[in-house]
């Protein structure tokens with residue numbers, strides 16, 4: 001499908017708590033595909049459903065090496081439904097982040113260095129993983145979007 005418009009600062013959907021996904025159906029797959037196409041068109045390394053106006057708990061993580069994080073892993077995009085943080089490092093690390101919903105801003109944000117997380121894939125299956133570094137950063141950034149938090153609400 002064609003990329004959707006990305007909601008930007010001020011759009012109420014960005015400040016809502018997104019609802020858990022309960023129906024793992026074709027509609028969810030279509031929404032995830034629209035998010036993927038939109039993220040790709042915007043050259044993002046992640047995107048959360050609220051950013052395309054959908055207040056549901058899913059996002060995409062798609063780390064790739066880039067000028068700010070040259071050693072970031074190049075990973076196949078992962079659609080994470082109903083994501084949770086099970087455990088997080090006490091150690092925090094500062095790093096530059098951008099946000100497709102806050103165009104033109106680059107802010108240094110403190111994030112947990114590693115996370116134990118769980119999520120469901122589009123078929124409803126539950127997964128667990130330990131994330132670290134840039135991938136953990138993206139996960140935390142996208143999870144914030146599901147809880148109505150953008151970069152601007154994270155300024156120390």
Ligand SMILES: O=C(O)C[C@@H](Cc1ccccc1)C(=O)SCC(=O)c1ccccc1
Nearest residue numbers: 043044045046047068097098099100138141
């Ligand atoms: O708004 C979003 O969720 C997408 C955002 C994800 C993100 C970037 C950097 C750190 C954490 C989360 C982006 O992809 S912003 C644009 C971008 O591609 C980028 C920005 C900074 C570093 C690397 C990539």
Ligand SMILES: [Zn+2]
Nearest residue numbers: 098099100101
């Ligand atoms: Zn963002």
